[in-house]
Amino acid sequence: MVSLNEGGLTDAVQEAGAVELLLIRHGESEGNVAATAARLAGAEVIEVPARDADVYLSGTGQEQATALGAALARVDDDVRPDTVVSSPYTRAKQTAEIAVQTANWPLTVRTDERLRDRELGILDRLTRLGVDRRFPEEAERRLWLGKLYYRPPGGESWADVALRLRSVLEELNRLGSGRRVMLVCHDAVIMLFRYILEGMSEEELLDLAASTSILNASITRYVRPSGSGPWTLESFNVTDHLIEQGVTVTEHAGDTNVHPH
Template sequence: MIFVNEDGLTDAVQEAGAVELLLIRHGESEGNVAATEARLSGAEVIQVPARDPDVNLSGTGQEQAKALGTALARIAEEFRPDAVVSSPYARAKQTADIAVETAGWPLKVLTDERLRDRELGILDRLTRLGVEKRYPDEAERRLWLGKLYYRPPGGESWADVALRLRSILDELNTLGTGHRVMLVCHDAVILLVRYVLEGMSEEEILDLAATTSVLNASITRYVRPTGAGPWELESFNVADHLAEQGVAVTEHAGDASVHPQ
């Protein structure tokens, strides 16, 4: 649960829920840089220095997290999040910690495994070319099923990720009116939060994924003034705060081939 008391027990269920939800993609990671380099060079394997949960922010990613914190510091105190929850993956947790410290918010960053990135199983660290060369049957199956339903052996489909996100999003409905929550996570997670909250069809989410790359350290904002009913998308994928502070805006997109073929 997002909110627990000092004894580790959840507070009593309330009649209404959170009124604002901020979604933050982590800053540029060393894995983002390595994946882009591998794709551009035609390599089959992405050379990353650690397993996916342990990949750190790049130098640029650290600058982005600080710039994010500076932007968040401008939020009036009464409108600041009262909970910041991060994916446990290093790149997300580092982004959250740096941003909260820079903003000067007296909050402890919580972690929740449901916000972790999609697990790729046997395809981990492989480029699209690497998958086609080493696992041609999987490459064919991925094309046939499309990104929403294709699950690599040992990994997750996007539908699997959406399923675990539904439970954490449901918890936003039981926090009591007035709460504001910030989630620091990953590009696929942010897209799939949209899929869940907006009731998108398979075609709609895949169209969005094919045409939109969630920018590093970008901000997506949902609101619902009464704390009940559907969420309204106020803004999506905003990274103006980076350019305004002279920090690089980076785009590290996944495979654009997402529709079933």
């Protein structure tokens, strides 16, 4: 695991932490495209070209990452992120590296496995129809428990993901005053950052998840000028940088049937 602070965060507790947090969803991936195609075709299995951790950006996803970088290049040096950390999954790391290179930032993209996407266990590569037909008992259990607490065999619940993200946020509290951090990750991870940072209830989180898709290469921004205490959501799920540059905005939503039944 790579610490957010290259010198290590356990050496000493700082008086204040990060003042800005940018959350970026990766650009459209080949897995996104395959999942949407499988759903529209009524297929049970998503024909992805590689394991989840190794799926590349689609051509559109690469264009989105470049447009993101062009927008970031316009950020003034004194308010530019000084730390960029990505999920180790290829689609996220590609997005981060293309964006940083395009922005011409003198930063090295580091990775942290705590930012990886939720692991689906035995349900990996299955569409909703595939789960219903192949694992009907799991489909029933998922409906009963709801998105936050359902853990597929061999996988994670959203609550499990939230636990690893809390440790990331604790490190942000000890980075030192004035630090600005950009994290490149996944849609569920961004939803769960909101859940934690805003102290949402289960119902509030699931209402958001049922009504909102985190768009590819979107920007969500939190600030806290003092470097301590609660974060304030300044913007959410913004894709103006894609629209301005004529790049396609893509929406690849997960299952919106998220509330317990």
